[in-house]
Amino acid sequence: MPELPEVETSRRGIEPHLVGETILHAVVRNGRLRWPVSDEIHALSDKPVLSVQRRAKYLLLELPDGWIIIHLGMSGSLRILPEDYPAQKHDHVDLVMSNGKVLRYTDPRRFGAWLWAKELEGSNVLAHLGPEPLSDAFSADYLREKSAKKKMAIKQWIMDNKLVVGVGNIYASESLFAAGIHPDRTAQSLSYAECEILVKTIKAVLLRSIEQGGTTLKDFLQSDGKPGYFAQELQVYGRAGEPCKACGAPIVTSKHGQRSTFYCRHCQH
DNA sequence: CTGGCAACCTGGTGGC
DNA sequence: TGCCACCAGGTTGCCA
Numbered sequence: 001m002p003e004l005p006e007v008e009t010s011r012r013g014i015e016p017h018l019v020g021e022t023i024l025h026a027v028v029r030n031g032r033l034r035w036p037v038s039d040e041i042h043a044l045s046d047k048p049v050l051s052v053q054r055r056a057k058y059l060l061l062e063l064p065d066g067w068i069i070i071h072l073g074m075s076g077s078l079r080i081l082p083e084d085y086p087a088q089k090h091d092h093v094d095l096v097m098s099n100g101k102v103l104r105y106t107d108p109r110r111f112g113a114w115l116w117a118k119e120l121e122g123s124n125v126l127a128h129l130g131p132e133p134l135s136d137a138f139s140a141d142y143l144r145e146k147s148a149k150k151k152m153a154i155k156q157w158i159m160d161n162k163l164v165v166g167v168g169n170i171y172a173s174e175s176l177f178a179a180g181i182h183p184d185r186t187a188q189s190l191s192y193a194e195c196e197i198l199v200k201t202i203k204a205v206l207l208r209s210i211e212q213g214g215t216t217l218k219d220f221l222q223s224d225g226k227p228g229y230f231a232q233e234l235q236v237y238g239r240a241g242e243p244c245k246a247c248g249a250p251i252v253t254s255k256h257g258q259r260s261t262f263y264c265r266h267c268q269h
Numbered sequence: 270c271t272g273g274c275a276a277c278c279t280g281g282t283g284g285c
Numbered sequence: 286t287g288c289c290a291c292c293a294g295g296t297t298g299c300c301a
Contacts, residue, residue, distance in 0.1 A: 003294060034277070034296080057295075074294055075279080090279085109278045111295065125296090152272075161296080168294060215294080258274070260292085 002072035004133070004166030005209035006228065007057045010078050013224055014103060015052040017080045018061065022098040023047045030092040033110050034073060037093065040116035041068060044095070055120075056129050056165035066118045069125065073111030079104050080224070130164045133202055138164050140196040147195070150187035155256045157187040158202065167202060170215060170237045173262045175202045177236045182268040183254070183261045208233070236262040 002010070026044045031037035050062040059078075061068040072078070083102050087094070093105040093114055105114070117123040131137035146163055147154075155176060158167045167175065176183050178201040181194060190198065209215060214228030235245055240253040240262060249266040 006294075032278095071295080073278095073296085107278095108280065109293090111277065111279095113296095150271095156272095159295095170294065257272095259295095 002057060002074075002076060003168035003171055003209075003215070004057055005171075005206055005212075005230065006214035007059060007072060008054055008210050009214040009228060010072070011052055011054045011059055014059075014078055014080060017099070017101055018049040018052055018095075018097065018103065021049055023049060023063070024096045024098055027094040027096060027102075028092070028114075029087065029094075030110070031114075033092065033107065034071070034113045035115065037114045038116035040066065041093075041114050055126055056132070056161065057168075058126065060120070066116055067120055067123075069113070069115040069117055069123060070105070071113040071125070073107060073109060073113070075109040076105060076107035076112035079106070128162060130160075130162050133164050133166045133206055138199060138203075140192060140199050143195040143199055144190070144192055147187035147190060152187055153183060153256050154181060154185045154187050154190065154198075155183035155261050158198070159259075164202075166206065169259045170234070171202070171205055171209070173237045174235060175205045177263060177268060178205055180268055183256060183263050236264060238262065 023044055024046060026041050028037050028042055031042070047063045050064065053060040053062065057071060059070040061070070080101050081104050083096055083100055085102070088106070090108045091104055091106050092110070095103040097103065113125070115123070115125065120126055131142070147157065150157055155172055157163060158175070159169065159172050173183070175198065179194070179198045181190070181198060209230040212228060212230040212233065213226065215230040215234070236251050239251045241250050243249065244251055244264040244267060247264065247266045249264055251262055251264055254261045
């Protein structure tokens with residue numbers, strides 16, 4: 001479920017329930033995630049939450065002596081629940097709060113992560129990440145310069161976290177469609193004008209999805225249990241064989257790396 | 270350094 | 286109903 005808009009939606013959903021409250025302790029039912037849940041998380045006790053932040057697709061809970069770093073992987077989600085709410089099969093981690101609620105992490109595929117870092121700068125997972133897509137650092141000048149010698153397909157390149165973070169498989173296809181750029185184009189082949197358009201459409205697509213509360217695919221729910229509504233606005237993702245909303249030609253699908261790509265042959269060049 | 274791709278894990282779907 | 290192949294929102298790590 002989680003691309004950047006889903007993570008930001010989760011962040012906004014949980015923040016008011018955590019900041020100013022105290023984590024009494026954690027309950028780790030299954031610590032075998034992408035990496036083992038950090039020892040410091042098992043050992044949490046009586047720590048106030050100072051802030052809830054986000055970097056790329058990582059959620060960052062600031063405590064007085066360090067940071068809880070959470071990644072939702074492919075199938076993870078976070079909800080705020082009453083502390084006596086029964087745990088289900090894939091509910092792997094709870095943070096039990098002083099306000100009678102729990103932050104519950106559910107992740108069937110266990111590709112997610114719960115890590116601890118004393119300082120964010122010392123975190124392996126956050127090192128080497130590119131700029132945030134919604135920041136001024138992600139600009140046409142930047143994209144053009146970084147792409148000058150890249151022969152990689154632009155679809156794969158915009159999904160590379162070293163270039164820019166937060167553009168996942170759904171929004172890569174959606175952004176390229178909105179920009180009218182064919183996903184097979186090499187990164188270095190984009191003109192400056194195309195870099196400008198692509199940067200602009202990536203920001204617009206992500207912002208719009210955040211406004212809509214993320215994309216509902218399979219079972220993504222916001223932290224209050226409501227669905228995200230961006231799926232209704234998807235132009236190409238998951239629409240193979242259906243008519244392009246702009247020209248009526250059938251949307252086609254292909255692969256870049258191991259990931260499905262969706263595009264319109266007529267509208268994207 | 271780059272690019273390609275297998276791997277991590279579970280569940281849902283569609284074909285036979 | 287059963288079995289099996291294949292698909293899925295992300296990221297790392299190993300290989301050539």
